[in-house]
Amino acid sequence: MDLDAELAALRPLGGFFVLRTRADPAGPAPEGLATLAETYATVAPEAQRDALALRVATVAGRLRAPEPRVSVSISQQGLAARLWSVALGCAALYGRVPALDPRRLRWDPTATAHEDLWLTEVRPLPGDAATLADTVLHGHLEPLGVALRARYGIAPGLLRGNAGSALAGAARELDRWARAGGRTDVAERARVLTDELLAHPLLRGTGTRTATAFRRRSCCLYYRVPGGGVCGDCCFTRPPRSSPRAVSG
Incomplete structure (x- = not known):
């Protein structure tokens, strides 16, 4: 199935x-929003x-986070989850993934999913794992990690753990959606x-x-949020x- 201009199969x-x-x-996205490429800049453009x-x-x-590294971690994991969900969902449903070029993804940092991201051009790419890795890991999570480490000194192991957790989630x-709807083909491709x-x-x-259960080897620090738990x-x-500093890296 070819990608449609509205990515309607994801809805x-x-x-x-x-x-x-x-x-x-x-x-379309409001033109005043930053692109993700601008977001990942180590120093934000003055304009x-x-x-x-x-x-x-x-x-x-929102979380009443007691220290910056907690909100940094949760912010990164949330964006990673958005990107993995879109990319993996498209690959499993369409057999293709849209080119999620950071220069063509506009972001509202105050919004929640699904109102936060707009893609200005849908250009199909192959839906294989190597393309997904290039699209999400190299195209987004690596430059995002560089920016977060430069600005906030967040541990790289924590960010890697968040990326793995977001993908597994x-x-x-x-898988849950696909099996509930009898789409075992989608579930298998996703697996x-x-x-x-x-x-x-x-x-x-x-x-x-x-199976679909995942146990990570690091902690995202959510338990530091009031009432957060693990x-x-x-x-x-x-x-x-x-x-948790000893385990967050």
């Missing part, structure tokens, strides 16, 4: 999977609102692609996947009492 999945496009009936800092501050306010939701991606050097060792795939079984 039934909802939430993190939906990506608005220029052809979306809801309208452009600092979308990365705004996102970190927005997440900190997207795969789990896609194969996810296994190949988790073997990539940038994701290898971030966790252990059994996530379902956390390396901890209960919130630790000591500082």
Whole structure:
């Protein structure tokens, strides 16, 4: 199936999977929004609102995060989940993935999925694991990680763990939707692609996947949020009492 201009096949999945496009009936992205390429700049352009800092501050306010590295981690994991969901969803449903060029993805850092990202051009690419890795890992998560480490000093191992966790989470939701609708072909494509991606050097060792369950080897620090607890795939079984700095890298 070819990609359509509105990526309509993603809509039934909802939430993190939906990506608005220029052809979306809801309208194109406001031109004043930063592109993700601008967002990943180590130093934000003077004429452009600092979308990365705004996102970190927005997440900190919503979660009442007690320290910057917590909101930095959750911000990065949220964007990783959006990108993996769109890319993996398209690859499993269409057999193609849109070219998610950071220069053509506009981002509203104050919005939540699915209102935060707009793709200004839908250009199909192959839906294999190597293309997904180039699109998401190399095209987005690497430059995002460079920016976050330069600005906030966040541990690279934490960011890698977040990337693996976000991929596994997207795969789990896609599998649940596909099996509920009798789309075992979609579930199988998602499984194969996810296994190949988790073997990539940038994701290898971030966790252990059994069927659709994933247990990561690091912590995203969500338990530091008031009332947060530990996530379902956390390396901890209960919130630790000591500082997590030793395990976040």
